[in-house]
Amino acid sequence: MELQLALDLVNIPEAIKLVREIEKSIDVVEIGTPVIINEGLRAVKEMKEAFPNLTVLADLKIMDAGGYEVMKASEAGADIITVLGATDDATIIGAVEEAKKHGTKILVDMINVKDIKKRTYEIDALGVDYICVHTGYDLQAVGENSFEQLQIIKRIVKNAKTAVAGGIKLKTLPEVIQAEPDLVIVGGGITGQEDKKDVAAQMQRLVKQGLVSQG
Numbered sequence: 649m650e651l652q653l654a655l656d657l658v659n660i661p662e663a664i665k666l667v668r669e670i671e672k673s674i675d676v677v678e679i680g681t682p683v684i685i686n687e688g689l690r691a692v693k694e695m696k697e698a699f700p701n702l703t704v705l706a707d708l709k710i711m712d713a714g715g716y717e718v719m720k721a722s723e724a725g726a727d728i729i730t731v732l733g734a735t736d737d738a739t740i741i742g743a744v745e746e747a748k749k750h751g752t753k754i755l756v757d758m759i760n761v762k763d764i765k766k767r768t769y770e771i772d773a774l775g776v777d778y779i780c781v782h783t784g785y786d787l788q789a790v791g792e793n794s795f796e797q798l799q800i801i802k803r804i805v806k807n808a809k810t811a812v813a814g815g816i817k818l819k820t821l822p823e824v825i826q827a828e829p830d831l832v833i834v835g836g837g838i839t840g841q842e843d844k845k846d847v848a849a850q851m852q853r854l855v856k857q858g859l860v861s862q863g
């Protein structure tokens with residue numbers, strides 16, 4: 649099980665400064681969608697240059713032009729790129745084919761997918777690397793989370809790894825870990841805390857303990 653830090657509400661220097669502080673406690677750093685909207689793929693490039701040994705995820709949330717956008721993000725240095733599960737299979741297939749050429753990975757974000765079971769079966773057959781259940785900011789604001797959805801996709805996937813994102817905090821992390829995802833994605837649960845370094849270290853410890861208890 650791995651821990652991904654999602655950086656959404658920062659600029660590039662702030663992002664690099666924070667990662668420098670907590671690098672040892674994270675496995676993957678995500679350049680969030682708002683950062684890419686503000687700063688472009690330059691944010692991915694500068695993060696990868698600053699931390700060549702860290703896995704960098706570009707949260708492009710691709711909805712169309714899968715091959716082209718994966719090519720651009722891969723060239724910028726991304727190791728993992730996100731595509732939306734709500735899009736058509738052709739976009740996901742294009743993204744997977746392009747990612748293979750660059751040795752990069754595809755994480756499919758199931759945000760706002762209505763029939764999670766059916767779509768998980770379909771997407772798991774397309775050769776993607778991760779399927780991620782995700783409650784976005786707007787539904788977090790009305791009290792939703794993806795913990796039940798995580799259990800559903802865990803029962804279905806045979807090929808992809810599983811991931812979970814959306815409002816995960818230190819307090820709710822043990823419940824998430826119990827469902828045994830491969831990747832736990834945390835943004836505000838770290839970046840919004842007073843002592844980010846300590847919270848990230850505690851989260852990493854729990855994630856790795858979860859891994860040990862899985863055997």
Ligand SMILES: O=C([C@H](O)CO)[C@H](O)[C@H](O)COP(=O)(O)O
Binds near residue numbers: 656785814816835
């Ligand atoms: O993907 C995200 C969101 O849609 C904004 O781009 C976040 O990175 C993801 O939700 C994780 O952040 P938190 O919900 O703050 O943990």
